[in-house]
Every structure is written in C-alpha cells, then in structure tokens.
Amino acid sequence: MINQEETLANVTVVGLGKIGLTLAAVFANNHFNVYGSDINEGVVATINQGKSHITNEPGLDQLVAAAYNSKTLSATTETAEAVAKSNIVIVIVPVLIDNQYNVDYQFIDAAVKEIARGMKEDTLVIFETTIPPGDTQYRFGKKLQELSGLRLGEEFYLAYSPERVYSNRIIEDLKKYPKIVGGINEKSRELAVDFYKKALNCKLIEVSSLETAEFSKVAECVYRDVNIALANELAKFTEKIGVNMSEVRKASNSQPYSYLHEPGIGVGGHCIPIYPYFFINKGLTKGMTPMARKINDSMADYAINKVEEEVGSLKDKNVLILGLAYRENVKEPTKSTTLLLIDRLIKLRANVFVNDPLFTNSEIKQYGVSPLSLQSEFTSKMDAVILQAFHKAYESLDFTKFISCKIILDGRNKLNKNEIQRLGITYRSIGNDDIKERL
Structure with a gap:
C-alpha cells in the first residue's frame, strides 16, 4: 500500500503556463517539493533563476521567488526524469481546436508519452486540462497503461480535477473556488482529494466519476458562451426598438434569478470559444450550444x-x-x-x-x-x-x-x-x- 507522506512529498507539474506555473508555485509554498516540466527551454531557464515568465498575475512573482529560495521548486525540459522522482503528477498542458474545429491533442499526447516513460508503481496522475468527457480514462489513461505496463487503478492511479481559475486572479481563485475531483476508482479519488486538501487548502466537491468532473468544466464554459450569445442577441434587438441594453441589464439583474451577461464584440481566449466544441464534436450538434458559437x-x-x-x-x-x-x-x-x-x-x-x-x-x-x-x-x-x-x-x-x-x-x-x-x-x-x- 502507498505511504501517504511519501506520496505527497514530490510532485511534478507538467506544463508551466499561467495556470501550471501558479499551481507549481502554490504547491511549492505548501510543503511540497515540486518539479516543473515544460518543453520551452526559455521558460525553464527563467524559473530556475527564481523568476516568473508570466506577467500580470498578482502574487506569482513572490511565490516563485520564495519557492526558489527554499529550494522547493525547480524546472526541467525532461518530463520523464521529473515524473520518475515524483509520486504525484499534475497535467496542465493545453488542448485546443484547429481551424476545422477538431480537437488538437498534439501537445498533451506528447506529454502523456513522456509521463508514461517516467511512471513507477503507485504514481497518481491528475489531469487538470479541460478536455472532452471520456478522454482522461479512454485516451490518456489507456495510453499511460499501455506505455508504462502498469495496471490502471491498481498499480497507478488516475484522477481528474479541472482548473477553474481566471487570468489575473489565479491565486485568489485557487483559494475561493471549490476543487471538483473525480477518479477512475475510489482509491484514485481519495488520493487526489487528500493531495488537494494539503496542497491548496480549499473546499472540495467529490464527484462519482472522471466523466462527471470532465463534463462539469465544459458545461461551465458552455453556460457562459450561451449566456453571452443571449446578451448579444438581445442587444441587437434593443438597437432595433430604441432601448439601452445597459439599462436593461441593470433592471433585469436586480431580480435574483436573472443574470444577463454583458454583450460585446465577441468572446476569445482558451475557454469559451473552444470548449463548447468538446461537446459539439461528441454529438451535441443541435440546440443552444452550437447556436451560441455562431452568434458570438x-x-x-x-x-x-x-x-x-x-x-x-x-x-x-x-x-x-x-x-x-x-x-x-x-x-x-x-x-x-x-x-x-x-x-x-x-x-x-x-x-x-x-x-x-x-x-x-x-x-x-x-x-x-x-x-x-x-x-x-x-x-x-x-x-x-x-x-x-x-x-x-x-x-x-x-x-x-x-x-x-x-x-x-x-x-x-x-x-x-x-x-x-x-x-x-x-x-x-x-x-x-x-x-x-x-x-
């Protein structure tokens, strides 16, 4: 059986973008020894100098510097080597869509191969990247088992806990928003829950499956996309009949069950214009989800x-x-x-x-x-x-x-x-x- 204290000693965070580096820095300041992994040599070099390559993220510079000084955070381009030294692996590598709206797995697939090379028995792998429901188990878990030779759910453990943060306030959001956690089995979920309690000291929502956790994150983004599309549709209509949409929002949103978003010229970023396609490509081809994409x-x-x-x-x-x-x-x-x-x-x-x-x-x-x-x-x-x-x-x-x-x-x-x-x-x-x- 796994010794809990040893399990929680060393953590590898794969992907050192805005969210990945912030997670790594927070973990490293909460009594974990963290190895950050990234394919960008410049990013790795900067972190190994005790500096953050991310700007406009309040508090991150200080956390990285503190972890560097305490020797609890280091970075490398050698993912497999970092994983081999760790009991817990956090995966936060981007998944995007291409110009034909197909899911682009190239970066995360490459990362999974490297993780499998370094995995040992009793490793817990937690995916935080937003992905289509089913991918944690049937794409990545399956590949980890195949390449490592370890039995999923028995010799290594698999969990999913989506990131739920917003740029410019990631550290604040990690404390404020509950962490949703699902596992391939009960043991996987328990290990992930125990880790996040100690690493983030935040509220947790345990769900019954990996797919539930995956679906919940995509659903959050679809909700926002649909709400913004509704606001844009109403805004265009207010222009036709001579009504001010800002006044409408203020009046309507005074009712506690109404929350009209702000209309605008469109939506962007890694989330709202991308993640609805994770449902659309799985078969949700009619209704509000694809319609909202077209409107926005x-x-x-x-x-x-x-x-x-x-x-x-x-x-x-x-x-x-x-x-x-x-x-x-x-x-x-x-x-x-x-x-x-x-x-x-x-x-x-x-x-x-x-x-x-x-x-x-x-x-x-x-x-x-x-x-x-x-x-x-x-x-x-x-x-x-x-x-x-x-x-x-x-x-x-x-x-x-x-x-x-x-x-x-x-x-x-x-x-x-x-x-x-x-x-x-x-x-x-x-x-x-x-x-x-x-x-």
Missing part, C-alpha cells in the same frame, strides 16, 4: 457592418483596432475577436492597424497588420477606431488625436460616449447606441 463569432461582422454604415466602403480606409488581446489587461491573443476583425477587414481591403500596450510591434506584425502607437501623428489619419479589449491604458485615451475619425465602435461598452460625440465623432456600441439619434 458573428459579432465581429456585426461590428464591422456598423462601421460601414457610417464610413461606407472600407477599401483603402484606415481602421485602428484597440486591443490584440482577447480581453482587457491580459497578454493572450488566443481566439481573440481581433483576429476575426483583422480577417474581415483585410478581405474588405482596409488598411488595418492594431494598438495593444501589452504586445511588442513585432508581435503585432505577426498577424499581418501594422502596429500603431497612440503617440504617433498617424493616429490623425484613422478613419475608424474599434475598441476590442478595454485595457487600463485606454481609460485615459485622448480622442482629440483622431481628427479624421468618423466613427468609434465601442465593442465593450466602456468608452465615454459623450466625450466622443462632443468631438463630432459618431459613437456606436453593442446595444447602447444613442437612442435619440436612432428614433
């Missing part, structure tokens, strides 16, 4: 149509998009609505410019557009401006620079409408256009 992805076109109503043809027009990131104050372009905007604007033969204080010029150029500093005199040549991500830097945006601008499309309903209109620039938004002008 159509909002970029809807926004550009608003710009065209004011400017006319966008051929050879200068259009500035504020925010490459998928949301405010996070340096993450994955599935950003800006990418949809860029694609459509290029097809319309517009001159596309992007400003984002979180990205370098070279990073922005990778998307086939021109970076534009807000201090540049060329801001005076912009014909239209679209706000996609309301970074803190945009709170004090000086609109007087946009002397040729005919329209500012506020895709997040955050800008000062009155200030923009005083400058003679048309203000348009998602559900909050000036009613008097439209009646």
Whole structure:
C-alpha cells in the first residue's frame, strides 16, 4: 500500500503556463517539493533563476521567488526524469481546436508519452486540462497503461480535477473556488482529494466519476458562451426598438434569478470559444450550444457592418483596432475577436492597424497588420477606431488625436460616449447606441 507522506512529498507539474506555473508555485509554498516540466527551454531557464515568465498575475512573482529560495521548486525540459522522482503528477498542458474545429491533442499526447516513460508503481496522475468527457480514462489513461505496463487503478492511479481559475486572479481563485475531483476508482479519488486538501487548502466537491468532473468544466464554459450569445442577441434587438441594453441589464439583474451577461464584440481566449466544441464534436450538434458559437463569432461582422454604415466602403480606409488581446489587461491573443476583425477587414481591403500596450510591434506584425502607437501623428489619419479589449491604458485615451475619425465602435461598452460625440465623432456600441439619434 502507498505511504501517504511519501506520496505527497514530490510532485511534478507538467506544463508551466499561467495556470501550471501558479499551481507549481502554490504547491511549492505548501510543503511540497515540486518539479516543473515544460518543453520551452526559455521558460525553464527563467524559473530556475527564481523568476516568473508570466506577467500580470498578482502574487506569482513572490511565490516563485520564495519557492526558489527554499529550494522547493525547480524546472526541467525532461518530463520523464521529473515524473520518475515524483509520486504525484499534475497535467496542465493545453488542448485546443484547429481551424476545422477538431480537437488538437498534439501537445498533451506528447506529454502523456513522456509521463508514461517516467511512471513507477503507485504514481497518481491528475489531469487538470479541460478536455472532452471520456478522454482522461479512454485516451490518456489507456495510453499511460499501455506505455508504462502498469495496471490502471491498481498499480497507478488516475484522477481528474479541472482548473477553474481566471487570468489575473489565479491565486485568489485557487483559494475561493471549490476543487471538483473525480477518479477512475475510489482509491484514485481519495488520493487526489487528500493531495488537494494539503496542497491548496480549499473546499472540495467529490464527484462519482472522471466523466462527471470532465463534463462539469465544459458545461461551465458552455453556460457562459450561451449566456453571452443571449446578451448579444438581445442587444441587437434593443438597437432595433430604441432601448439601452445597459439599462436593461441593470433592471433585469436586480431580480435574483436573472443574470444577463454583458454583450460585446465577441468572446476569445482558451475557454469559451473552444470548449463548447468538446461537446459539439461528441454529438451535441443541435440546440443552444452550437447556436451560441455562431452568434458570438458573428459579432465581429456585426461590428464591422456598423462601421460601414457610417464610413461606407472600407477599401483603402484606415481602421485602428484597440486591443490584440482577447480581453482587457491580459497578454493572450488566443481566439481573440481581433483576429476575426483583422480577417474581415483585410478581405474588405482596409488598411488595418492594431494598438495593444501589452504586445511588442513585432508581435503585432505577426498577424499581418501594422502596429500603431497612440503617440504617433498617424493616429490623425484613422478613419475608424474599434475598441476590442478595454485595457487600463485606454481609460485615459485622448480622442482629440483622431481628427479624421468618423466613427468609434465601442465593442465593450466602456468608452465615454459623450466625450466622443462632443468631438463630432459618431459613437456606436453593442446595444447602447444613442437612442435619440436612432428614433
């Protein structure tokens, strides 16, 4: 049988992105010896200097430095070697979708092969990556058993506990949100529960199966996608009948059973535009889940149509998009609505410019557009401006620079409408256009 104290001594965290590094640092500051594994040599080198490669994650720098000083956190590119020294393995490697909406397993499949190479008897493997229901057991558990030669549920243990955190507040969320835990069998679940109690000191929700735990995480994301799609649908309707959506939300949400999300130009990131396809590809091809995906992805076109109503043809027009990131104050372009905007604007033969204080010029150029500093005199040549991500830097945006601008499309309903209109620039938004002008 497993000695619990030895089991909980050494932990390998596979995948040192925002969530993986934060988990590793938290574990390392809670009396565990943690080996972090990542394929990026630069990430590994930075962590082994006691520094975090992740920015805008409050408290993470301090946790990494403290773990480095106490010699409880180190990093390596050799996953199998790290796993061989550990009794518990946490897998937090990305699973995405490709351009045809098929699940892209390339990174996590490669990680699983390396984990299997290093596994020994009594190893507990916990997957935290959001994945389609059934994958923990039938894809990854099966592969671990096949490659390691160890019997699943008897000679090694398997659990699933989805990450449920939000960028810029991961450490806070790890304390606040209950950890959902499911196992291949009772022993697996018990071992995972015991680990998280000591490693995170958070509330736990034990569920009856791996599939229940997997399904619960995807369902959370589908709920948000559907709710946002509903808000966008209602926002478009308010514009037709001359009602302000922000007022509607405030009034409706005063009822405790109503929680309308904020409408907007679209959704992005690793979660909402991706995880619903984990259900859709499993057979949920009709109903609100696929419909919500279509509605939310159509909002970029809807926004550009608003710009065209004011400017006319966008051929050879200068259009500035504020925010490459998928949301405010996070340096993450994955599935950003800006990418949809860029694609459509290029097809319309517009001159596309992007400003984002979180990205370098070279990073922005990778998307086939021109970076534009807000201090540049060329801001005076912009014909239209679209706000996609309301970074803190945009709170004090000086609109007087946009002397040729005919329209500012506020895709997040955050800008000062009155200030923009005083400058003679048309203000348009998602559900909050000036009613008097439209009646």
